[in-house]
Amino acid sequence: MAHLALAERDLGPTEAVIFDKDGTLCHSQSYLLELAQARVSHALALTGGPQRLRPLLERISGIRGGQLDPAGATAVASRHDNVIAIASALCSEGCSWHQGRLWAGQALAAADAELAPRKWQRTPPTAGLAPLLRRLRSRGIRIAVLSNDLEASLEAFLNGHGLRSLVDVVRGSDAPPHKPDPQAALLLCRLLGCRPEATGLVGDAADDLQVAADAGLAWSLAYTGAWQPAPALSGSHGHLNDWSLLVAR
Secondary structure, eight states, X not given: OOEEEETTEEEEEOSEEEEOOBTTTBOOHHHHHHHHHHHHHHHHHHHTOOGGGHHHHHHHHXXXXXXXXXXXXXHHSOHHHHHHHHHHHHHTXXXXXXXXXXXXXXXXXXXXXXXXXXXXXXXXXXXXXXXXXHXXXXXXXXXXXXXXXXXXXXXXXXXXXXXXXXXXXXXOSSSSSOTTOHHHHHHHHHXXXXXXXXXXXXXXXXXXXXXXXXXXOSEEEEEOTTSSSOOOOOSSSOEESSGGGEEEO
């Protein structure tokens, strides 16, 4: 069985690696900022809400000083959680929960219709990704993607950039379990036919690292090469910003 190592640190025998997508497999910071801004604008347009709501909606969506927070809701939370967050803000103006949730869902759908068809073109793979995936597969290591993005978007990214043949299993947020439920990682292990104690996970968010810990995976790594500034993350077995640092032995 292959061993993976980060620089000189041995991560142990590894049967499979689970990767997050946005901010890990691809550069998505500018796209996600545009998406967050579109969600806010559509929410205000649908509700006829006062412009004084915009700063609150932006904060809830993770927009800070015109930039996207890598730990904010748009960057790391599920679609469902983003709907709930925006609905809560809309309800602060006095609408019913039913109406606020309906408007929030419509705002996300409108933003997707505006931007999602070209997402894969706007989110290029992180440098050195394809060679890394080939190295892992050449050593018999299976590869999965676990993301809070929709599965159709994951498939479009992988197919659009010629990566789909290098990935064994893809799981989006369309159906539970999904992040941050550790069962999402355990389900992938079963689909891959690999043991959790011989599976690693690489992601760019605290939820990714927590999923790995709660699922009892062998190791997790914090990827910091796709954000400026890099996210501050703890609780992993190491940090990397260059895929060449992750080697198979």
